[in-house]
Amino acid sequence: MSQPEAFGRYRVIRRLGSGSFATVWLAQDDLLNYPVAIKVLAENWAHQMDIQHRFLEEARILRQTDSTWLVAVHDVDVLPDGRPYMVMTYADQGSVSDLVNRGQLPLDEALRLLTEIGQGITVLHNHGTIHRDIKPSNVLLQSSPVGQRVLVADLGFAKSIDEASGFTAAAGTPGYMSPEQSIPGGDLDVRSDVYSLGAVAYELITGRPPSRPPVRIAPGRIRPGLPPALDDLILSALSVDRESRPADAKTFTDRVRAIRMAPDLPRADPWWQRYRMPWRRAGVLASALIVLGGVLTASVGTPGQSLTTVRLASQGVSVTVPLVWAKDFHPTMAARPAATSAGAATGMLVATDADHWDDTEVPSYGVYTTVLPGTRPLDGVADTDPCEGTPQERGIALNDWEGSAWDWPDCNGSGAFTSVAVHTEGEPTTVYMEVRQPHHRPDLVDEIVKGLRFS
């Protein structure tokens, strides 16, 4: 499908992906100045009434449940050619499947994700709905002021509990679906979702989905040192006999929460596990740190965001960055033209997606930092056109830092962009930074500036 310009008032930015029945687009609501995801039923299914019905049913359930832990549907409409579409919350951080593929998750983070997924499924169960297709690729992630939150998505197979207890066609994804789901006509209840929660838990903890049922290998045999209660919970959720599973998503989630809160939960994850960057980049980081003498230190708390400090010894500068953005690291990235012609050395980028940092139409959140000799006029240092439109300029006077920031609260539909040029008394050097974030938070930019250090 070629890229349409708009769906109604929503201006299309790019395609996010396609599934079996639909294509999902990133679009911008220019009226409310907010990004949205738009799911459009594929042409070949648009005239099949049962598929259309299922598509609209998914939208209705998501609209009615309206939960923090589920993708929200804001609107539905029909294109002139008859294809229905739904306008949803945009999950800007990919899926849990992407996250698991990047490397082993710290145990506490895996349990946090599991608790949030369980809460989303509990909302569905309370609404009288069984999801029937819970799997890591159907759990999306969105940036939030406290880091990241889970959005359970893709209710294309969801059924009301009453309907599912009668005749139900086989549906689900092998590896994650309960044994009863593979039997056409098998009557289902919420415990089918509990099985899938167990399968997702297994993958979050061990990095791989469970074997076909009956599952005999406990997660602790793949990842030693897990609390025995966690092994027991996951294996019981994956029981072939559903009488042996936790009764519903709430029971499962309460037990995950209790395990997470236990004082003896192993918490001391080494820092390289916390970064979870793609292994390709982890190698680059390790060698860059050796060559440049850089040090990546543990996170420190700040209200609403967990920050981590990255130091680039070659330029003698340390920067704090929200931990949730510290996925990719590029220690020698060229500055944009204005800073380069003012004499900037190559700088250091810590971001969610280093490959797309310079392309401001594609979301990538993080901090780019470089230094320039002298304390020149600062407006010549900042790039004036990384984004469309005129930036809002503001003065900066934070701790010892003085200078200016130029904000584009909505940069080409991909979030907020801020250029910062600051210097500190006694140092004949200017620091130039770029901060890209999903939503415009000048307070977070200020926190990052306050964390700058020469050393």
Ligand SMILES: Nc1ncnc2c1ncn2[C@@H]1O[C@H](COP(=O)(O)OP(=O)(O)OP(=O)(O)O)[C@@H](O)[C@H]1O
């Ligand atoms: N609200 C959203 N925000 C961001 N990306 C989304 C959103 N909804 C779906 N996507 C992405 O769009 C792509 C297509 O999603 P869709 O739900 O149509 O299919 P799928 O889950 O990949 O496949 P299938 O429906 O066949 O299981 C996926 O890559 C998904 O991660």
